Amino acid sequence: MTGKICIIGAGPSGCFLAQALLKSAPGLEVDVIDALPVPFGLVRYGVAADHQGTKAIARQFARIFERQGARFLGNICVGRDITLTQLQAAYDVVVLAAGLSGDRRLGISGDTLSGVYGAGSLTRALNEHPDAPPLPVLGPRPLIIGNGNVALDILRLLAKTQAELEGSDLGPGPSQWLAQNRIDHLTIVGRAAPERAKFDTVMLKELAKLSDVTIQMNDIAPSATDADGEKLLQSLTGLDGKSDGPRQLIFRFGLTPLALTGDTHVRAAHFSNAAQQQVDIPCSSVITAIGFEAQNDWLPRDALIQSAADLSSGRLGPRLYAAGWFRRGPRGTIPEHRTDAQILARTILADLDPDAGRAGRRALGQIKQVTDFDGWLRIDAAETQSPPTGRCRSKISSRLRMVQIAQQEGTRQ
Amino acid sequence: MKITILYGTETGNAEMLAEDIQAEFEAAHDVNCQNLSETSPDDLAPDRFYLLVCSTYGDGDLPASAQPFGAALTKAQPDLSQVHFAIFGLGDSEYDETFNHGPQKLATLMTACGAIQLGPRIAHDASGADLAEDLAMPWASAVIALAQTALGIPA
Ligand SMILES: Cc1cc2nc3c(=O)[nH]c(=O)nc-3n(C[C@H](O)[C@H](O)[C@H](O)COP(=O)(O)OP(=O)(O)OC[C@H]3O[C@@H](n4cnc5c(N)ncnc54)[C@H](O)[C@@H]3O)c2cc1C
Ligand SMILES: Cc1cc2nc3c(=O)[nH]c(=O)nc-3n(C[C@H](O)[C@H](O)[C@H](O)COP(=O)(O)O)c2cc1C
Numbered sequence: 001m002t003g004k005i006c007i008i009g010a011g012p013s014g015c016f017l018a019q020a021l022l023k024s025a026p027g028l029e030v031d032v033i034d035a036l037p038v039p040f041g042l043v044r045y046g047v048a049a050d051h052q053g054t055k056a057i058a059r060q061f062a063r064i065f066e067r068q069g070a071r072f073l074g075n076i077c078v079g080r081d082i083t084l085t086q087l088q089a090a091y092d093v094v095v096l097a098a099g100l101s102g103d104r105r106l107g108i109s110g111d112t113l114s115g116v117y118g119a120g121s122l123t124r125a126l127n128e129h130p131d132a133p134p135l136p137v138l139g140p141r142p143l144i145i146g147n148g149n150v151a152l153d154i155l156r157l158l159a160k161t162q163a164e165l166e167g168s169d170l171g172p173g174p175s176q177w178l179a180q181n182r183i184d185h186l187t188i189v190g191r192a193a194p195e196r197a198k199f200d201t202v203m204l205k206e207l208a209k210l211s212d213v214t215i216q217m218n219d220i221a222p223s224a225t226d227a228d229g230e231k232l233l234q235s236l237t238g239l240d241g242k243s244d245g246p247r248q249l250i251f252r253f254g255l256t257p258l259a260l261t262g263d264t265h266v267r268a269a270h271f272s273n274a275a276q277q278q279v280d281i282p283c284s285s286v287i288t289a290i291g292f293e294a295q296n297d298w299l300p301r302d303a304l305i306q307s308a309a310d311l312s313s314g315r316l317g318p319r320l321y322a323a324g325w326f327r328r329g330p331r332g333t334i335p336e337h338r339t340d341a342q343i344l345a346r347t348i349l350a351d352l353d354p355d356a357g358r359a360g361r362r363a364l365g366q367i368k369q370v371t372d373f374d375g376w377l378r379i380d381a382a383e384t385q386s387p388p389t390g391r392c393r394s395k396i397s398s399r400l401r402m403v404q405i406a407q408q409e410g411t412r413q
Numbered sequence: 414m415k416i417t418i419l420y421g422t423e424t425g426n427a428e429m430l431a432e433d434i435q436a437e438f439e440a441a442h443d444v445n446c447q448n449l450s451e452t453s454p455d456d457l458a459p460d461r462f463y464l465l466v467c468s469t470y471g472d473g474d475l476p477a478s479a480q481p482f483g484a485a486l487t488k489a490q491p492d493l494s495q496v497h498f499a500i501f502g503l504g505d506s507e508y509d510e511t512f513n514h515g516p517q518k519l520a521t522l523m524t525a526c527g528a529i530q531l532g533p534r535i536a537h538d539a540s541g542a543d544l545a546e547d548l549a550m551p552w553a554s555a556v557i558a559l560a561q562t563a564l565g566i567p568a
Contacts, residue, residue, distance in 0.1 A: 051507060053506070053507045053538070053540035054539075056426075056540070057426070059426075060425055201472065202471070202508065206507075335423045335424045
């Protein structure tokens with residue numbers, strides 16, 4: 001089968017889709033475009049620096065470009081450098097796999113005070129994303145709002161000692177930032193009851209290994225729940241009272257955020273508990289980890305989703321599809337995108353009606369400074385050649401520098 | 414020799430490795446490659462050698478694509494005493510308490526049904542420096558040599 005397919009976004013959902021398409025139909029031309037000069041989306045810029053095993057999925061994704069024949073076209077921001085309409089004219093099929101990178105706001109009074117940071121921005125900064133804001137000063141008592149795995153990643157990284165970061169790819173800037181944070185109380189608050197928190201019990205287990213912390217669980221009461229809830233409660237209570245170091249990790253549950261207060265900088269967070277009583281927690285900063293939404297940037301995501309022909313199958317309209325977080329919202333781990341991608345690939349191949357007259361990637365010819373997969377391999381080699389002691393990679397964080405290295409011909413090792 | 418590579422995977426690493434092993438050995442042998450999700454224990458034949466490649470998920474569990482096969486072994490307890498296999502595991506030492514428990518469980522289920530395991534169970538570590546194929550190719554060569562003897566096939 002032939003046909004020209006353009007996937008917007010080289011994160012897990014875009015990569016798994018390219019893989020599934022080319023596996024069924026090796027004759028397709030599959031181009032994967034990303035706004036960044038480098039591929040892999042949140043595998044590089046979301047997954048925690050101390051979870052290198054999870055990031056290793058990139059080795060599998062590399063094969064899609066090295067052996068299956070997909071093309072990576074980096075440093076092209078759709079909506080800015082080329083429009084979606086232009087791409088739709090040039091390709092038989094366009095798939096939006098652009099993720100969701102905006103932090104959902106609390107939507108309560110005080111959530112724009114200084115000292116309030118979104119988990120997405122913070123994890124991008126920790127992962128040295130080229131567009132991330134500088135790492136903020138958190139002060140001695142940060143408060144994390146949210147009870148999912150992203151909240152746990154942040155909690156764990158903030159609690160780790162330098163020795164516990166060995167083998168990661170945490171950069172010198174973020175490493176120094178972590179070392180200089182003088183956190184004594186780190187509180188994590190969830191709206192749901194503990195048995196309904198969205199924590200993965202395997203990730204909770206990792207907290208049991210931290211050397212520098214004392215853990216305190218609050219608001220846990222025995223309650224009727226299902227087997228998963230039971231397992232979660234057991235993991236949580238198992239951590240309660242762990243006492244190995246001076247840094248206090250305090251878990252609170254069942255608290256609905258009411259307001260953040262402070263003069264200009266946040267000083268306290270106010271909640272309502274299950275008994276409708278107000279609970280006040282003083283803090284030096286707030287990190288919100290309550291999910292992601294479309295950033296008001298280059299793609300009209302919400303409008304496209306609202307007018308979708310059949311969102312559950314990924315069909316947005318004629319020859320236009322959505323995948324990954326862009327389609328399903330900010331839920332789902334990397335493995336789930338593989339299953340989704342296999343289903344979507346079948347849908348796309350069943351609908352495909354190629355028109356040999358379409359220009360395909362020739363339509364991208366005018367765009368300057370595009371990077372390709374060989375360029376990424378040059379960046380990867382530069383980053384892994386001589387990492388600092390205790391690190392497996394030293395990321396290049398400047399977009400300009402990435403593009404320069406990507407475009408140096410003949411230096412690939 | 415007739416070889417079937419059976420993979421159990423969640424995110425595709427085991428599948429990719431299985432295909433690499435197939436590509437490496439198909440010139441010299443009759444090799445096919447199949448997902449455990451599409452395999453029933455009753456399909457296993459005495460005149461073939463089975464290379465199992467399996468990862469680990471959840472809390473030391475079998476990956477999704479190997480679960481039905483694992484369940485079938487547990488439930489039906491088929492007689493596999495004529496079946497020869499070797500197993501290569503994928504895991505991640507970040508999960509230290511359950512490192513490579515998936516393939517370990519699969520090997521135990523196979524041998525409990527009488528299947529004959531050849532060679533050591535190798536454990537790849539996603540957090541380690543080795544590429545899976547660098548460990549798997551020497552392992553596959555070695556166990557294929559063992560199988561030729563065990564199945565009485567001249568080299
Ligand atoms: C902090 C964090 C940690 C996580 N940790 C884990 C984990 O440990 N394990 C796990 O299984 N899951 C984890 N997840 C979830 C996982 O990252 C997501 O399920 C997955 O990355 C979503 O894939 P995606 O391809 O839809 O989106 P993304 O990975 O976000 O990829 C989208 C890509 O599209 C590109 N893009 C966006 N807009 C444009 C545009 N206009 N033009 C061109 N390109 C564009 C982006 O640059 C990006 O590369 C984590 C998520 C976060 C936020
Ligand atoms: C959610 C999750 C849970 C995991 N659990 C384990 C585990 O308990 N033990 C282990 O050794 N590896 C574990 N792993 C690591 C995987 O086995 C490893 O990444 C492997 O390469 C995946 O291969 P696959 O893509 O074929 O499934 C886990 C990975 C994830 C994402």
